[in-house]
């Protein structure tokens with residue numbers, strides 16, 4: 198499927214403000230209402246939701262002033278889809294197999310990995326190559342809804358299969374030192390791929406954590422900094438991803454993805470389905486805070502109770 202686009206269906210009634218995010222191909226529109234909204238909204242790169250929600254909607258990552266994302270890595274020279282090319286250089290980076298399998302033309306991640314190397318701007322394969330799965334846009338109809346105790350959350354209208362891509366966490370890419378101490382900003386996502394690869398602070402190592410990848414090691418020496426250098430700040434600019442809540446027993450997982458460069462400190466942050474997720478289930482991932490790690494300006498430990506409702510809930514986010 199090609200030419201995917203997002204539809205934002207804004208619905209306001211007495212108590213419920215819900216924003217429906219639908220992804221469908223231009224050739225299989227099922228409903229004239231979606232079609233009309235799609236046409237209206239495809240004219241906008243971003244939407245300002247004003248006081249109702251208070252942020253600027255953006256589907257893509259913004260880069261803060263003075264920062265630059267490299268785009269310098271070599272690409273593969275495959276024709277068509279890389280899935281059938283045993284010599285694909287991007288497959289080699291992933292440990293010789295592509296990280297995705299294709300099911301009904303949608304890529305699904307086989308397992309969580311330390312990092313996924315996707316085909317990118319410098320590759321000659323086609324846009325629908327399975328190794329560009331995180332670049333294909335929304336695949337499911339999702340809704341932002343008001344939860345009972347966690348503020349806004351996101352739930353699905355469709356069944357989502359394990360390994361399916363959900364979305365990228367987008368916002369403004371910043372240095373973490375710029376946002377340190379901003380306790381009122383609940384929408385900051387630290388890019389901790391390198392720390393996860395090294396298993397720091399109790400992070401669970403994943404397949405490929407010990408990979409001997411010259412390009413990673415050249416840019417990131419063996420001494421990973423204890424704290425991530427960069428973060429994504431979705432406080433004022435972001436997508437529906439900023440509304441996805443934490444759960445101690447999550448149905449999504451975070452996956453670092455590299456596309457046009459190999460600097461894992463600046464990896465793209467993607468969310469994928471960990472299980473089969475049924476319609477109307479809320480989407481949640483583990484925020485991964487270390488308990489007692491959040492401290493106020495006056496040195497007090499800040500505690501936030503968790504209302505995820507999982508039987509093995511840790512009772513606090515931090």
Ligand SMILES: C[S@@+](CC[C@H](N)C(=O)[O-])C[C@H]1O[C@@H](n2cnc3c(N)ncnc32)[C@H](O)[C@@H]1O
Nearest residue numbers: 347348349383384439440441442443503504505
């Ligand atoms: C990234 S925002 C998620 C969207 C948020 N619920 C909203 O209404 O904008 C993170 C904040 O949501 C709330 N939150 C997320 N998961 C939670 C949970 N399991 N229990 C309690 N509050 C949660 C906390 O206030 C947290 O700081």
